[in-house]
Amino acid sequence: MRKARPTIYDVARLAGVSTATVSRALNGTGQIAPATRAMIDDAVAQLGYHPNTAARSLVTRSTQTIALLLPDITNPFYAALVSGIQERALETGHTMLLCTTEGDPEREEQYLSLLRAKQVDGVLVDGLVLPPDRITRFVREGLPIVCLDRDIDSTLVPLVQVDNRLGARLATEHLLELGHERIGHIAGPPDLGISDERIEGYRDALRAAGIAVDPELIAVGSFTEEGGYEAARVLSDKWDLTALFAANDLSAIGALSALVQSGRRVPEEVSVVGFDDLRLSRFTNPPLTTVHQPAGEIARHAAELLLELASGRPVERMRYFLEPGLVVRSSTAPPS
Amino acid sequence: MRKARPTIYDVARLAGVSTATVSRALNGTGQIAPATRAMIDDAVAQLGYHPNTAARSLVTRSTQTIALLLPDITNPFYAALVSGIQERALETGHTMLLCTTEGDPEREEQYLSLLRAKQVDGVLVDGLVLPPDRITRFVREGLPIVCLDRDIDSTLVPLVQVDNRLGARLATEHLLELGHERIGHIAGPPDLGISDERIEGYRDALRAAGIAVDPELIAVGSFTEEGGYEAARVLSDKWDLTALFAANDLSAIGALSALVQSGRRVPEEVSVVGFDDLRLSRFTNPPLTTVHQPAGEIARHAAELLLELASGRPVERMRYFLEPGLVVRSSTAPPS
DNA sequence: CTGTTAGCGCGTTCAA
DNA sequence: TTGAACGCGCTAACAG
Numbered sequence: 169m170r171k172a173r174p175t176i177y178d179v180a181r182l183a184g185v186s187t188a189t190v191s192r193a194l195n196g197t198g199q200i201a202p203a204t205r206a207m208i209d210d211a212v213a214q215l216g217y218h219p220n221t222a223a224r225s226l227v228t229r230s231t232q233t234i235a236l237l238l239p240d241i242t243n244p245f246y247a248a249l250v251s252g253i254q255e256r257a258l259e260t261g262h263t264m265l266l267c268t269t270e271g272d273p274e275r276e277e278q279y280l281s282l283l284r285a286k287q288v289d290g291v292l293v294d295g296l297v298l299p300p301d302r303i304t305r306f307v308r309e310g311l312p313i314v315c316l317d318r319d320i321d322s323t324l325v326p327l328v329q330v331d332n333r334l335g336a337r338l339a340t341e342h343l344l345e346l347g348h349e350r351i352g353h354i355a356g357p358p359d360l361g362i363s364d365e366r367i368e369g370y371r372d373a374l375r376a377a378g379i380a381v382d383p384e385l386i387a388v389g390s391f392t393e394e395g396g397y398e399a400a401r402v403l404s405d406k407w408d409l410t411a412l413f414a415a416n417d418l419s420a421i422g423a424l425s426a427l428v429q430s431g432r433r434v435p436e437e438v439s440v441v442g443f444d445d446l447r448l449s450r451f452t453n454p455p456l457t458t459v460h461q462p463a464g465e466i467a468r469h470a471a472e473l474l475l476e477l478a479s480g481r482p483v484e485r486m487r488y489f490l491e492p493g494l495v496v497r498s499s500t501a502p503p504s
Numbered sequence: 505m506r507k508a509r510p511t512i513y514d515v516a517r518l519a520g521v522s523t524a525t526v527s528r529a530l531n532g533t534g535q536i537a538p539a540t541r542a543m544i545d546d547a548v549a550q551l552g553y554h555p556n557t558a559a560r561s562l563v564t565r566s567t568q569t570i571a572l573l574l575p576d577i578t579n580p581f582y583a584a585l586v587s588g589i590q591e592r593a594l595e596t597g598h599t600m601l602l603c604t605t606e607g608d609p610e611r612e613e614q615y616l617s618l619l620r621a622k623q624v625d626g627v628l629v630d631g632l633v634l635p636p637d638r639i640t641r642f643v644r645e646g647l648p649i650v651c652l653d654r655d656i657d658s659t660l661v662p663l664v665q666v667d668n669r670l671g672a673r674l675a676t677e678h679l680l681e682l683g684h685e686r687i688g689h690i691a692g693p694p695d696l697g698i699s700d701e702r703i704e705g706y707r708d709a710l711r712a713a714g715i716a717v718d719p720e721l722i723a724v725g726s727f728t729e730e731g732g733y734e735a736a737r738v739l740s741d742k743w744d745l746t747a748l749f750a751a752n753d754l755s756a757i758g759a760l761s762a763l764v765q766s767g768r769r770v771p772e773e774v775s776v777v778g779f780d781d782l783r784l785s786r787f788t789n790p791p792l793t794t795v796h797q798p799a800g801e802i803a804r805h806a807a808e809l810l811l812e813l814a815s816g817r818p819v820e821r822m823r824y825f826l827e828p829g830l831v832v833r834s835s836t837a838p839p840s
Numbered sequence: 841c842t843g844t845t846a847g848c849g850c851g852t853t854c855a856a
Numbered sequence: 857t858t859g860a861a862c863g864c865g866c867t868a869a870c871a872g
Contacts, residue, residue: 173646226559268587447730453788
């Protein structure tokens, strides 16, 4: 049987003071006589007392909880974000709810609604496909939200992301500089803004090099290994293609696999570039050339902003654009 | 300005009934006249009312929240667990706190303490290194806990895991059957029970085949790509080694990378087997032979047990041992 | 079927 | 520096 937990009242009685005094002692509010404090500490220890946060939340209106809402935690990039957020959150005693949506807009809204009911202090969203106005509605109702990788309405909801277009351009330029001219692109899911931004960066680079953009060379992936694998299969039928830029590392890994399995050597016959710079990407065969995203920095900035918002402090800057950087490893080489 | 949220009292007034009736209507408790229910629904919709879960938790003593405590979410195996848990949790309106410990026992205990204060309905723990009695203490205090991959005290805390020893034996036997005799092992962190279990399975197989276990052939990894990479470097100095069994897929991937980079061909010169069967492992070069763990099943069982425990229902079975299975792909072959 | 009345455990006035 | 009293928003008896 679980015995009833001691309450602040039990502590007060044992220490011979009022609950108000105990509360103050526990929260460091107001002045407490050293002797009283000692009595209280004793009582707390003796009883094994721990404040009930539900009761506390009811009066303070803060749950010391934030939420992270994203499509899929099995994508290591998202997982990397978690660490940074967690770290920052823990500093202020915040705890983190993780909610995965599988890219389903209804589930996104359902979760947002649930999170509001739970009175979470705020939510970090990434990769949502829900229409902007369905999101800002929650903000207007008082639920602080910070966006990653998608500009909803940055006067209202802060935004943190890398410059995706620039990153994609860097990747493509790298391929161009090596001498490639027929460069395929494995795009992300069509309903995600970052997919478009990365396509645009790819186009920018090609155009700047005076190369016509051939829509045939763009295949739709899904940001997964499987998607990259399939897309690479489709694209590699076009034998004049000598390089591939995948919109994220997971698809690049899938592409690597497809290419090698169909007997094409990387990078000798086909070069591959990814996007994300997962920890994993240093260990592929061959090690993957990719565009680095500072996941830790993104996470910390976002968490910082959210906590700022949640505490009612004014947010000095609503948008953070971090810079991506090309990391050259061994999956790229001049065409043969 | 965030306007004050409507309370159950506002709804009651607008609908012209008492708060008790509103509460009943909202929770489906007791019988409500259709007409009254309609009035209430109207009022709720008109006000945009959402119950305050903190207040509800205070009286029901249930937060509809569970927690998952593990070392590192960037390990895709753990990430895969999350999906299964989430899915099961959402069915009953439960939400999931994610807490990562980085393998630090102090942080583990700190989190457990925080979670208890938060009145979570229960916690799922995996990969903890905290001594058993420090964990059972929380259980005795009324915090339901379910363990994954580590038997703390299975009369008190349910356990769900694959048979690690068997899995490791299967992997090693596969190598043995291919004709390998000098088989290295990349172990997991020394303070984790599953590391030992997998080492034992490896030893079992060798002994059964009449091969002496050479401690020199066991290197300590860390369940990460980096750890696998380093360990493989060390082991591959022993040139008579023709096969490697890594205690998880991430280290196997690191090993693959180290091997190929030092010019050894896989599987022609060295065979590699992993453990976990990550989604990713189908896409390595070469595709990884590994031991399958049913992550989804593990997750669902564990979540089920926890929810059972949390609701006070009796748990019929305290231990679930799931069966691992060998998945042969292309990273293993007979020695040359 | 519905209303009245108590709390759930805590922070926070306002006095003392 | 401390205590009494109130209320946060909701559910759960107990009457009716």
